[in-house]
Amino acid sequence: MSGVETRKLPLPHDARGRVLPGDAACPGCPIPIALKVVSAVFGEKAILVIPACCTSVILGTYPGQAIKASVVHVPFASAAAVASGVSQALRSRGIKDAYVIAWAGDGGTADIGMAALSGAAERNEDIIYIMYDNEAYMNTGIQRSSSTPKGAWTTTTPTGKIENKKDVARILIAHGVPYVATSSIGYPHDLYSKLQRAKNIEGFRFIHVHAPCPPGWRFEPQYTVRVAKLAVETGLWILYEYHNGKLTLSGPSRPYIDPAKRKPVEEYIKLQGRFRAVTEDLINEIKKYVDENWHWIKKMSQ
Numbered sequence: 448m449s450g451v452e453t454r455k456l457p458l459p460h461d462a463r464g465r466v467l468p469g470d471a472a473c474p475g476c477p478i479p480i481a482l483k484v485v486s487a488v489f490g491e492k493a494i495l496v497i498p499a500c501c502t503s504v505i506l507g508t509y510p511g512q513a514i515k516a517s518v519v520h521v522p523f524a525s526a527a528a529v530a531s532g533v534s535q536a537l538r539s540r541g542i543k544d545a546y547v548i549a550w551a552g553d554g555g556t557a558d559i560g561m562a563a564l565s566g567a568a569e570r571n572e573d574i575i576y577i578m579y580d581n582e583a584y585m586n587t588g589i590q591r592s593s594s595t596p597k598g599a600w601t602t603t604t605p606t607g608k609i610e611n612k613k614d615v616a617r618i619l620i621a622h623g624v625p626y627v628a629t630s631s632i633g634y635p636h637d638l639y640s641k642l643q644r645a646k647n648i649e650g651f652r653f654i655h656v657h658a659p660c661p662p663g664w665r666f667e668p669q670y671t672v673r674v675a676k677l678a679v680e681t682g683l684w685i686l687y688e689y690h691n692g693k694l695t696l697s698g699p700s701r702p703y704i705d706p707a708k709r710k711p712v713e714e715y716i717k718l719q720g721r722f723r724a725v726t727e728d729l730i731n732e733i734k735k736y737v738d739e740n741w742h743w744i745k746k747m748s749q
Contacts, residue, residue: 465490470513472505475668477632477658477675479505481579482514484635488642489546491515496530498560499523500552501586502579517545524559526551527567530574538573546646549576553594554584557615568622571650575642578615578653581660589663596683597736598729600665600721607724611736617743619653620689626652627689632659633675634699637686641697644688657684665720677715679703682737685744694747704741712737 465486472479478501485493493516497503503520506513521529530549537545551560556578567574583601584590591601593613600607619627626648630638638656645652659674661667666674678684679699686697696704703709712733716722725733 465515467513467515470505471507472501473660473662473668475661475671476501476505477581477660477671478502478579480632480635480671481577481638481656481658484638485548485550485577485642486514486516487639488646489516489548491517492545493517494519494533494545494547496521496526496533496547496549498526498551498555499586500555501581502550502552504586523555525563526555526560527563527572527574527576530576531567531570531572534573547574549574551576551578552585553578553580553582553615554592557594557613558592565618565622568619568624568651568653571624573650575645575652575654577656579656579658580615581658581663582612583660583663585660585663597733598716598722598725599719600724601663607722607729614740616653616655616689620694622651624651624653625649625691627655628653629655629657629684629686629697631657631675631679631684631686631699633657633672633679634686637697637699641688644690648690663721665723666718670718674715674718677710677718680710681712681715682706682709682741683712683715683733685740687744687748689747694744696744696748704745706738706741709737 466479466483495516496519498521512518526549530547534547580594582595583592589601590603591608595608596612598607616627616629626645628641630641657678659671682703686700688695
């Protein structure tokens with residue numbers, strides 16, 4: 448991307464071989480993209496705790512699962528609680544070379560799993576929680592979640608959601624946990640760097656991955672990465688890290704602290720059929736929402 452310095456981090460050559468072909472993902476699905484980065488960092492030392500979500504279908508079950516890692520499939524609300532138990536069990540057995548990763552969608556995190564998530568964060572459990580955010584309940588019919596953005600069509604918001612998106616990363620920062628980061632499948636090296644940092648931190652770590660969904664967002668599958676990058680380039684999705692009380696803006700988002708360098712939000716919206724009913728007034732509200740988020744980022748990073 449023009450004007451942004453990026454550090455090219457080499458991914459392990461066998462990362463691709465750990466997320467196997469022939470999974471049940473939709474064309475253009477962002478989930479395998481993110482899982483390949485996770486596998487590049489943790490390999491077969493990862494223990495994935497996955498509640499009901501698209502991923503539980505995509506990966507399948509043992510012995511036919513589509514990833515070379517240990518996978519625990521759990522009920523919708525329990526990912527953080529089960530991951531906490533697995534972590535404690537490993538610790539009691541003296542096993543220190545495994546990484547417990549709760550991997551859940553926005554429904555299982557921002558809504559149904561919020562109580563367990565908050566409890567694990569409050570206890571500072573030694574787990575990594577990754578929320579892949581496709582902004583609706585995609586696996587059960589594209590119903591709205593609290594992570595669905597304002598104006599977006601879903602089957603339960605046919606004229607567009609009227610509330611703003613819940614900011615889960617900000618909620619976790621308020622818990623005082625050691626590490627919180629936002630990321631995007633459009634910037635895999637940024638995600639790789641953040642997972643590497645999280646790997647070497649003890650305690651509760653949360654990574655929020657923006658993951659555009661072609662069927663749910665109503666765009667053609669070949670545009671997944673383009674849509675993901677536009678979310679960052681318009682300033683709608685801000686990449687940052689919060690570590691030990693300090694917030695740092697990530698490289699891909701740094702140019703867009705200057706509003707003049709951001710692309711118009713209309714470029715992001717027009718690619719997605721879920722925003723087909725958005726009015727000019729609503730676009731202005733979205734722009735205000737973007738400005739408010741950047742005001743918070745500037746205040747926190749001072």
